[in-house]
Amino acid sequence: MTITAPAPSPTSAVAPHVQLRLLGGFELRIDGAVVDLQPAVKRLTALVALTPCGLSRDFAAFQLWPDKSEARARANLRSTLWRLHQLAGDILHASATHLRLDDSVSLDTRDVLAGADAEDGVPRPFETLMADLLPDWYDEWIDVERERFRQLRLARLEQRAHAALADRDAATAIQLALAALAIDATRESAHRIVVRAHQAEGNEWEAERERSRYLRSQQEVVA
Known part of the structure; x- marks a missing residue:
């Protein structure tokens, strides 16, 4: 008699390891692979990541698209959130009113400033504090x-x-x-x-x- 192993429960799936780097330049990695994002998606991700307690959707929309009408800025935000979800999953929590970075995302600025001076048992060099925040963004x-x-x-x-x-x-x-x-x-x-x-x-x-x-x-x- 052949015994077939039960399919794994969706809740038992291992969550992807997500790393977001903002020091020295923007880079998003999921399970070690770099995710290529469009400029607007990068900017939204960085803006939310740099606000630890999250921010309102309207604030994000008007910051990122200040030259657009309120309706257009909100529409741009919705489409940008959709593109981010398609490419990187739920790294941002988006409610009807607010946005915030998922707690599972490893964020370099947070780790450095929180005093996380060791990674895998190896002390971080102090040069990690020398990199500028998104230096090529204006x-x-x-x-x-x-x-x-x-x-x-x-x-x-x-x-x-x-x-x-x-x-x-x-x-x-x-x-x-x-x-x-x-x-x-x-x-x-x-x-x-x-x-x-x-x-x-x-x-x-x-x-x-x-x-x-x-x-x-x-x-x-x-x-």
């Missing part, structure tokens, strides 16, 4: 998000630098603080970390040189 709405992320990653770099100092790892603290200064050369708090780290190593000459570098940067700003 939409007006992304400017605010880009500046917000810049401030958050500066704070995160300094937080990690302070932790390194507390662990008596002055060399790592210096590298993290210098990474912050590569983003904002006039940031006083990062200069102070570099000075403290050099002093912790007993390098008073290096500490004084860093003080002088900070003073020069301030003079250049005033000039």
